[in-house]
Amino acid sequence: MAAEPLFADTAQGVAKSTVPAGTITARQAGDRRPAFLDTLWRGAPEAPRVATLPRFAASASDDVETEDEDSEMSRRKLALRDALGASQPVIGRENFAGRHDALSQLITAIEQQRVHVVIYGERGIGKTSLAHVFSETAREARYLVLYGSCGTEARFDAMFRAFAAKIPRLYHKSVLPNSPEAERGDHFDVMLEEHFGPRELAELFADVTGTRVIIVLDEYDRVIDPSFRRDVAELIKNLSDRAARVQLVLTGVAQNLDELIGYAPSIRRNIVGLPMRPLTAAEVRDVLAIGEVASDIHYSDESVNMINTMAGGSPYLVRLLGHRAGMAALDQRRSVVDDSHGRAAVERVLTDWNASLPRRVQASLSRDEARAQWPLLIAAARAGSSADGYFGIDDVFTEMGGSVPHSVIERDLRQFAGSHDLLEMSANPGEPLFRFRYPGVSALLLMSAAMAKLTT
Template sequence: MIWKRKTRDEATDQAESGMDSIAPADVAPGVNREDFAPAGGELWRRTAAEPGPMLPRFMANASDDVETDVANELARRRLALRDALGASQPVIARESFAGRREAMAALINAVEEQRVHVVIYGERGIGKTSLAHVFAETAREARYLVIYGSCGTAANFSDMFRSVCARIPRIYHSSVLPNSLEAEKGDSFEVMLPEGPFGARELADVMAGVVGTRVLVILDEYDRVVDVNFRREVAELIKNLSDRAARVQLVITGVALNLDELIGYAPSIRRNITGLPMRPMNGAEVKELLRLGERAAEIRYDNAALAMITQMAGGSPYLVRLLGHQAGILAMNDDRSVVGDADARKAVEQVIAEWQASLPRRVQANLARDEARVHWGLLVAAARAGSSADGWFTVDDVYAEMGGTHSPLAIERDLKLFVNTVDLLERREGPGDPHFRFGYPGVASLLMMSAAMARLAA
C-alpha cells in the first residue's frame, strides 16, 4: 500500500515540475510566480498536478480482492461526501440544510404573523433558493399551498401567473361549492383567468377568491427578469392583494435585488413587504454544514481546517461546500480520516485555480492586465466593499476598506479606470454618489479569497 502511494506522489512531483517548465512563458519578466497578483493569468500559483483541472481517475483499484474492498469502501465514502457537500444544487430537503434558523424564523414570522409579502435578497450562492425550498416544505406541512416558480430572463407576467393559477385547484375558490359540478371537474384557477394576456388587477380579482387554504407563491431568481413591465405588474399585484386582504402571499428572491425598485412602482406597498437580507453564514453554521459531510463520509475536520474553510468561504455556503468537499477528498485519498490544515489550504488553492479558469476569457484577460496588477489592493478593497448584499459600493466604501490610506479622488479615478479602460467594473449613475460593482459574478469573491490566501502565505 505504502509504496503504491509513494509512486503516485512521485508522479505528481514530476507532473508539477513538468508544468513549471511551460508556465513561465506567459509570465511577464520580473514577475515572481509567487506573487498573488494575477501573473500570466494566474491569480494564485497553480498547484494542481496537471495543467488543467485534474483528469478523472478510477476510484477503485482492480489489482486484487482485498484491495478492491478497501478501495470500494473509499469510493463509497467519496460518493457519500459528494452527496453531502456537492455544491452544484440548491438544498431542497431539511436533512441537508444547515443553520439559517434566524432567517427561517423571520420568514415564517413575516408570512404567518405579519401576513406580508417577503423579498429575500443576497448575493449569488448565499442560499436564497435553498432557504426558499426548505421554507416551502415547512409551509406545506402547515397546509399552505406553496407554488414555486423560477423566473427566467424571458419571464412574462401572464405566462408566469397562468401557470401559477394552473396549480391552484378550483375547489379553493369561494365561488365553488364543495360537491358542485365545478369542484368535481378538478379544474384549477386557470379557467377563471381571461384568455390572452392579463394584468395584475384581473389576476388579483381571481386570487382574492382563495378560501380554505393560504397560497404562497415563490418567485425565485426574480432579478433575472428583464421585462420592466413584469416588475411593475408584480408591484401592482402586491398592492391589489394587500388591499383586498387576499389569502395569497408572494415570496420573492433575488440577487442584489433592489427593494426600492420594486416598491418604487407602488410606494404604498412598503408596509406590505418585508425585506429579508440573507447574511453570510456564521462559524456555527459553517460547522453544522461541514458536519453533514463528516457524518456522510466518516471523516472529521480538525479545528485548523475548520478555521481555514470558515475564513476562506466568507460565509458563503456554496464555498463552504466546495472547500469542504475538496479538502475531504484530499484527506481521504491520503487514507486519513482527519481533514487538516494542509488539506484545507490545498483545497483553497485548487478552488481558486479552477474558479479562475472557469471565468470567461475576457474576464481572465482583464484580471491579468497591468492595470489590475498595479491596482490589486484597490480591487481587493472594492471586492470587500461590495460584499454586502447587493454588490454595489461607493468610493467612500472603498476608502474605508483601504483604511484611509488613499485619497477618495485617487480611488475614484482608479475605479473609473476599471469601468472605462479595463472592463471589470460597472458604474451606476443616479442621485447621490456614483456606485460601482463588479460586472461578472464571482470575480469579487475570487479576489477576496486570493487576497486572504496571500495574507496567510505572508
Template sequence: MTSLDETFTRRTLVMRSFSPSAPIADKTLFAGRTEQMSTLISIAFQNGQHAVIYGERGVGKTSLARVMKSAFSGSAWTSYYTCSSGDTFGSIWRNILSDFPISDSRPRAGFAKDTVTATSTLADMLRDTDPTPNEIRGVLELLGEADGNAVIFIDEFDRPDAPSTRSLFADTIKILSDQAVPVTIVLVGVADNIDELIAEHMSVQRALVQIQMPRMTGDELMEIVTQGMRSANLGFEEEFAKQVVRISQGLPHYTHLLCQNAGVYVVEQGREKVHAMDFDFAVTRALSNVSQTVREKYHRATFSNRETLYRQVLLACAMAEKDELGTFSAPDVRDKLCEVTGRRYEIPAFANHLTDFSSIDGARGGILAKRGVLRRFRYRFIDPLLPPYILMKGRVEGLTKELS
C-alpha cells in the same frame, strides 16, 4: 485498504453533503438563518401579510426559500416558480397556477348513474393571456374556498424585463392584502433594498414584510462546515474550518465549495478527518470549480503582457476592511497593498488602477462600483462572488498568507 466501491460511496456522500452548485433543498443540510425562517413562519398564515426576501447575489436567498417551501408543504398549498428575463405578469401566474389542481365531478351523459371527473388546474380558470390583478385575486380565492392556505414563492423576481411586471405585482399584493385572501406571496430577488424590487405603491409596503438576507455570520458558516462534515461522516480540525470561514467572506457558496473539495480529497486519501493542511489543496481544486464568469472577470481585470500592479491592487481591494455596506476606501487598499507587496505605496501610485476597475467602458472595468466625491470615493465589488476568488488566487500564487 479502502476498496474502490467504498471510496465511491464515501465520495458520493461528501458530494451530497455540500452543495456549492445548487441551492439547498434538504432542511437537514440547511444551516443558519434562524431569524429569517422564524419571520417567514410567523407571517405565512396571516391573511394580508406577504414577504419579500432580498439581498446580494450568493447569500443563500434561494436556499432559504426552497427549504421553507418544503417546510410549508405539509400544512398549506405551495408553489415555487423561478422567473426568467422573458417572463411577464401573465406567464408567471399561469405557471404558478398550474401547480394547483382542481377537479369537477359531473353525471355521465345518458342513462348511467355514475359520474365522470374532469381534472384541470387553476391556470385554466384564467380567461385572458394577460390577466389583471383582480382576475388573479378571483382565482386565488378559490383556494380559500377549498379551506386551504397557500404560500407562493416567486424567485429571481428581479429578472423579468417587462416594465409593467413589478407594477402589476404590487397591485396584486395590495388587492390580496386588502381582501384578506388566504394566500401568502413571497418574492425573492437580488436587490440592495425593497424599492429595487417593488417601486410602486407606498401603501403596498404595509403588506410586505421585508426580510433582508445579509452575508452569513462566522457562526452560521461554521454551522455549515459542522453539519456537512457530520453528514459526510468526516471529522475536521478547527483550524481548517476557521480558514474556510475567513476566506468565504460570508458567502455560503464558497464554504460548500471548499469543504466539498477538501472532503473528496480526504476520502481519496483513505482518511476520515480533514486537517488544516488540506486547506491549500482544497483552494487549488476549488479554483477550477468557480463559475467561468467570475474567472473571466478576474482575468480581464488583471491580465497584462508586462509587469503591473493590477493583480496586487485587486487582491488588496479584496483584503481591505469593509464597512456594513461592503465599501472600502483608497487608504484601506493602501494598507493591504503594503502587506501584499512588502513595499509602501502611496495612493497616487494605484489611483489609476482603482479608476480602471470602476470604469464603465474600459477593458478592466465593471469590477468596482465607485461612490462619493473626489478624494473621498468609496468602492464596492459589483459581483460579491469575486473577492473570495481573488483571495484564493492570491493564496495559490503566494501573494498572501494572511489566512494561515
C-alpha cells in the same frame, strides 16, 4: 442539530449580527501571497504526462460486490459530493443547516402577520434553499405552495395562469364538494379570461377558501420587464386589500428592498423584507457536519476556521471549500480534514476560478502592472461589494486605510479602465465610478487576499 422551526411555533428568531471574513488592510494582502498567485504570475506549469488514462471512481451499479478499501473510499467520496456539492440549492431539510431565525421569521410573517415576504441578499447566500425548506414546512401545515422561477422573459399573465392551473377548483368558494365542477377536477385557470391583469387575478384569488395558498416567485431580480414588477406590486396591493388567502414570497439578489420591488409606498405595509445574512461560524460548522455524517470524516477546528474565514459567510463557498478539502483528505486516505487540506481546497478553487475567466482577463490579471497594484485591486474588489458592483474613488480610499491620496488612486484605477481591461468606468457626471468587468475577478481577488493573510 436543534429542531427546525415549524408553523405555529411562536418563538421568533433573533437576527444575529453578521460576521464577515476578517478585515485586512490592502498592504497586508499585497505583502504575502498564496501559492496560487505565484502560479498565476509565473504562468501555469506544464501538466506532467500521465501513463494511464483517467477512470471513473466507482461503479454505477447499485450492488457493491467487493467491499474492499477502494470501493469504500469511492463510496465516501460520492457521499461527500451528495452532501456538500455546491452546484444545487438545498431542497430538503436533511441537507439544510442553520437559518433557524430566517425560517421562523418567514413563518411568522406568513402565518401570523399574514403579509407577503421578500427574501433578498447577495448571490449564493441561500435564498432558494430557504424558499424550498420553507415550502416543505408550509406543505406539512397543509398550505398549498406553488413554486415558480422567474426568467428574464417572465410574463405576468403566462406565469400566473400557470399558478392558477395548480389550484383545484374545489377551493373556490362557489364550488360545492360534490358539484360537477369539483368532480371534473378543474382548476382556477378555467375561471380566468384570456387576458387578465392583477386586479382580475386578485378578485379570483380572493375567492379561495378551505386552504391557504403561498406563491413563491424565485429569482425575481432576473425579470427585465418593468410592467411585470408593476403588475406584481399591484397584485400584492389588491390581495392585501381583499384579505385574500393567497400570499406571495419573492426572492432575489439585492442589497435592499427598494432595489427589488422598486419604490412602491402603497404596498410597503403589506410586505415584510427578509434580508439573508452571512452564515455565522456555528452555522458553517453545521454545514460541514452534514458532510461529516455522510462520509464519515471529521473537519478539524483549524480547517473549519479556515473555511469559515475564506467563505465570508457564503454557504455556497462553505460547501465548495468543504467539499474540496474533504476530497483532499480522502485522496490521502485520511479521515481528519486538517488545515493543509483546507489550504489545498482554497488553492484549487482559486486556480479553477482563474482558469474559468476569459483568456484576456487572465492575461490582464497576471501582467506586471496588476501585480504591482495588487493592494489597490483588492481594495477595489472590497469597495465593489455592493449589488451593482460600482465603487468610487473615496470607497477605495477608505478600503486602503486612508493612506493613499485620492489623486493617486484615481490615476491608478484609470490605468485599469481601458476598453478591454479589468475595470469599466461609468459615465457618471462628477466623480467617476468603476466596477470590475467580470464579477468573478473580484471574488478571486477577495479570496486570494484572505488566503494571503492566512498564510502569514
